[in-house]
Amino acid sequence: MNFTNFDFDQLFSMGDDSNPLMMLVWILPIILFVFYGQQIQLFVTSREIKKGIQKLDSFRIESRTELINYVKNNLKAKNDPVKKIDKFLEYFTIMPVDMDPNGIVDKVRHTVRSREDFTRIHVKTLSPEMSHLELTRVQTLLEIASSLQMIYKIINHMFLTAKKQNNYPLILPLQMILPFIMEQAEAMKDAIPAFQKGQPVGDGIGPMVVGKMMLDCKKEIVALETSLSKIDYEDRHLFLLKAEGPGSTVGRPADGLEKIVEENQIDAIIMIDAALKMEGEDSASVAQGFGAAIGGIGTERFQIEAIATSRNIPVFSIVIKQSVKEAITLMTKEIADTADDVRLQVYEMIRENSDKGQSIVIIGVGNTSGVPQ
Amino acid sequence: MIFSKKKITTEYTMEQCVKCGAKTKRKFNDGDVLFAEISKCNLCDGLTKIEKIFGETIEE
Numbered sequence: 001m002n003f004t005n006f007d008f009d010q011l012f013s014m015g016d017d018s019n020p021l022m023m024l025v026w027i028l029p030i031i032l033f034v035f036y037g038q039q040i041q042l043f044v045t046s047r048e049i050k051k052g053i054q055k056l057d058s059f060r061i062e063s064r065t066e067l068i069n070y071v072k073n074n075l076k077a078k079n080d081p082v083k084k085i086d087k088f089l090e091y092f093t094i095m096p097v098d099m100d101p102n103g104i105v106d107k108v109r110h111t112v113r114s115r116e117d118f119t120r121i122h123v124k125t126l127s128p129e130m131s132h133l134e135l136t137r138v139q140t141l142l143e144i145a146s147s148l149q150m151i152y153k154i155i156n157h158m159f160l161t162a163k164k165q166n167n168y169p170l171i172l173p174l175q176m177i178l179p180f181i182m183e184q185a186e187a188m189k190d191a192i193p194a195f196q197k198g199q200p201v202g203d204g205i206g207p208m209v210v211g212k213m214m215l216d217c218k219k220e221i222v223a224l225e226t227s228l229s230k231i232d233y234e235d236r237h238l239f240l241l242k243a244e245g246p247g248s249t250v251g252r253p254a255d256g257l258e259k260i261v262e263e264n265q266i267d268a269i270i271m272i273d274a275a276l277k278m279e280g281e282d283s284a285s286v287a288q289g290f291g292a293a294i295g296g297i298g299t300e301r302f303q304i305e306a307i308a309t310s311r312n313i314p315v316f317s318i319v320i321k322q323s324v325k326e327a328i329t330l331m332t333k334e335i336a337d338t339a340d341d342v343r344l345q346v347y348e349m350i351r352e353n354s355d356k357g358q359s360i361v362i363i364g365v366g367n368t369s370g371v372p373q
Numbered sequence: 374m375i376f377s378k379k380k381i382t383t384e385y386t387m388e389q390c391v392k393c394g395a396k397t398k399r400k401f402n403d404g405d406v407l408f409a410e411i412s413k414c415n416l417c418d419g420l421t422k423i424e425k426i427f428g429e430t431i432e433e
Binding site: 197198199200208211212215245246329330331332333335336337339370371372373 | 382384385387401403404405406407408409425426427428429430
């Protein structure tokens, strides 16, 4: 075959003998895309986003139903809890003004803690005989349901605004962030059964390691929902700190640490926490590093860093890598299997970074659901 | 997705005898929490403690 003698006129129907109908077939789509391209793209993208929003809506409804069923079936609610739960789901938090950042952390901490404290009191009114364990579970389920409700509302608002304005560029950021939002929302939806049954989640690996070290030792409550044990290891004094299990709580480790350093001379802090793995990294891999390993809004980390800096205490950390979903759903076998290895690494870290007679604080950071001490 | 496989997670509890160290894996029961003393060991007269609670996911 000879490929060198193409007749482009013939190929694209541009010759004198071309059919006017064929010309229209070429020109019409060009005109259509020039003038209506954005609307077509908006239409196609909208269909994808609509599917995502329908999923988010179903997650929101499912989480609300699960919460209501849990309260009705497990707690002796005085009255019908639906109205109260719906009111709790609409709770919002207005973050402090940050135009002047001076003192912003204290303001954020005050706002967040006020919300936590008052939600706890209000949830308790659902059933005054509710145990502390049940209270923490209901609080966590409420947090999941209200987060899913908020996500749905924000995404739906962004979508409807773009549609109302018929504005394609407005829908672009939504299209870009939606897969990440869906991943988080699906993880939250899948987390519900674990918290209902009081099972340990991936984030609980830190408390699991420290909890085992605290077994058969005297415990004291050192801050709200935070447990402390003092033990000796190879002529060193260890202060073991974790959230008070087996309820679903992260406790207040920074307050606990503050109290410990006020009364004792501390030479090192070791923190054990779950950390988000990067794409391509193996789940349940363990890494050591420096600095305060603690997530959340940032106030706890700020407080721990401030205490460590003011007293010149080095902070070491061990993290167990996992995905968002693994962190908040039932602990996987791979993560649970790392517990013994992490504990050995903690002891090794103590020996390497402290001398005999020194004192070290070990903090197991994370949600302690299903993990007592 | 049409071609995505359904994932099923089964919840397990791993018990370990504090005396002989024998491990037993069974299905999770409501009320199981880590480190709780559960039952007598089948191999010796020691007590078993819950060592791990975890989920294993299989694709259908």
